[in-house]
Amino acid sequence: MSEVAVESPRSAENYLTARRGVMSWLFTLDHKRIGVMYLASILAFFLLGGVFALMVRTELIAPGRTIMGRDMYNHMFTLHGAVMVFLFIIPGIPAALGNFVLPIMLGAKDVAFPRLNLASLYMFWGGAVFFVVVLITGGLETGWTFYTPYSTTTGQSSVVAAVVGAFILGFSSIFTAVNFIATVHTMRPAAMGWFKMPLFVWALYATAIIQLLATPVLGITLLLLALERLFGIGFFDPSLNGDPVLFQHFFWFYSHPAVYIMILPGMGITSEIISVFSRKHIFGYRFIAYSSIAIALFGFLVWGHHMFVSGQTRLASMIFSALTFSVSIPSAIKVFNWLSTLYKGSISLETPMCYGLMFIFLFGIGGLTGLFLGSLSTDVHLTDTYFIVAHFHYTMMGSTAIAFIAGIHYWWPKITGKMYSDAWGKFTALLLFVGFNHTFFPQFVSGSRGMPRRYYDYEKLLPAHPDFHGGHWLSSLGSYLVAAAFIMMAGYLLVSIVAGRPAPRNPYGGAGLEWQTSSPPPVENFTTPPVVGDPYDYSKLRFDPRSNDYVRVA
């Protein structure tokens, strides 16, 4: 039956061509168009944050002043952290890829509340513009963590405005989260029970729960900051009998769960890709699904592990350390299940799979180095050094951003209807892999040897620690390789839009519903209702060399 449909998958109008003009995009309610606009905006902010990162790395390539002074450096690392966290990595996968594929994966026409979806995009744009303007014009240099009392007492204290920006962005997250939860609950086809959902949907669902529950705390923090500034009620400022450490509790009560907002969707993408490119049913489906929920719940109970040296009580540190280790177990379960999925599969190393395997490698390092930081006595030595910088870049960039890239490559044919060059894709993946490790691995060593983070210079440290120079030098060189890889990636992906060959319906042989519709999908996603089955059963799909497509055989 589908053999017939394959012949002209692009004859019908698709969501890209159905309407034209700027207004048709700005006022669209189509989740796919909203997803594409999110994707473009988020990648633009990634570029911005990346430029800041290169400035930081270039300043540190040699001791002494290289390209900027100390205040500019402090401003730069704040901009890098804030833009990457709030404008790239938190909204990244759910708002861009999730928006596009979640409804299609569920066989639905759209999300549950399309208008809310558009509102969330406008909130994102509004919040992002406000945030970036505040950051740049306010000369904010507090670090993205806005710790009090530094943030409330510096000359240019745009911290309240910056937190307002973060909170508007938080509302955009909440809107998306509400939408996803409602969509998953109400719009699944009758034949798709909870345990027939793709694991990416499980991951987005777990993420949405965290977004919904954690983001309001950011709002509370803002309210308290504003009350303190406007009415002099002491919450955080010691001169008003406030407690600066309280701010850290509030901040991490949101920002630690936010770490799982970042990583869970990446794990979801990895689960999809590892299975599809092994042509084998995902191993331990229920364990992977439950482990997402477990991570989401445990993630709320571990914020105090950012504060082992803050002066919090010994009892609090003990409890937070123990709970922190509990999060490592569901993560380990996922890794072992991915490995078992590879076993006896039929593994094809196309670009998305290269990134999927890279995720396992880099997340392995990022996750295991977390153990050093969860353990109390070692954390005392390692916290606030480059060790922690390396650790969170391995998890945030090495894992989440790599999974995001994997997802972009995996769904690129579906989103754009075009195939990119797989050879360029693989070569870029290799360059990115080398560049990433070149950048961040030396930071583990510098950090565990005592190099503190957020230092604009290390010249005065060199007499006693000559090795710090080598670490920074390697790191900066690696960052240029990473930049080169991203430029290449932008190049071949953009070329594919103009000159790529048309994508078939199912180029990689996925068994999810999104591969049953044409590439790109029509406005209503499906012209005929999709056949709901096990999302990881590949036995009915056969590769058809004539159309380069995987087709369903009875």
Next chain:
Amino acid sequence: MNQILSSLAAIWGPWAQSGSQPYFWLPDRASTFARDVDWVFNFILYVSLFFFALIVALMCWFVLRYRRRPDRQEVEESPHHNTALELLWSVIPVILVCLMFYYGFEGYMDMRTPPRDAYEINVIAKKWAWLFKYPNGYVDDKLYVPAAEPVRLVMTSDDVIHSLYIPDFRVKQDLVPGRYTKMWFKAIKPGEYSLFCAEYCGSGHADMLSKVVVLEAAEFAAWLREAGDFLKKLPPEKAGEELHRRRGCAQCHSVDGKAGTGPTLLGIWGETHRMTDGSTAVVDENYVRESILEPGKRIREGFVNQMPTFKGVLSDEEIGYLIAYIKSLGGSAKGESP
């Protein structure tokens, strides 16, 4: 080939300077905590290396062995669920992380429980200087401690959060304004060790550096007696110069004419300066004293106040020395007192 190798060596050359380092991963072990912390570090390191090697080896082996090839298109039959296996790879990590937690906790409790007889030193952190106050009232910008004796630091901050970090001792503790935090350690060998600020505290964060000087117990006692009255042995302007350096004034107030976070001290004595509120002030004894004790009261035009008060930190006598030093740096009324 040789060319490639030598260019690689050139790139990675600076990294090879790490030869001076006794351990690859960790700095020198100079306190009693270092051995315990390093033991936990190495335990976690070897467990992690084992699992990482296992994961990567399996991944590579599976990818090579089960690669899709023209003669191998189909998957082989294998189950996609196995509860026993899932439990196995949940329970083993649970046991291992319980051990990691326990060892880390044990070491941490030790770090947070100072012995009763510890030698006490008060620490005040401010942007961007460290002040160490000894039992006899002497204050220094370096932390001198006796070897093989427990030392307890009672610490607070005058402005924002700082963090005292001594890598070779494996200790770190935040200093929070408005409360006292404590830490302790026992240095094991005489020498000089780095002391860093580890919590971001603004422009001069990377300059907030000091040293721990570990002396043999007898040497330490002699040093303290000597140092306690060093000021009295110096002429006042020399004593002021020492104070300017040791109490952190130099971080913001240069003596070479360049404006830093605060105005330079060179050639200002007797000058008339415009203030941010539009008034003018003559730099004299009273103005300098007021600027030290109530820094925010009158701010020179072109500057934003970042300075914490030195009330209770500098004695009247010491302020007198600083005034003498500033006078010696010249100005229109050099040497005269109106």
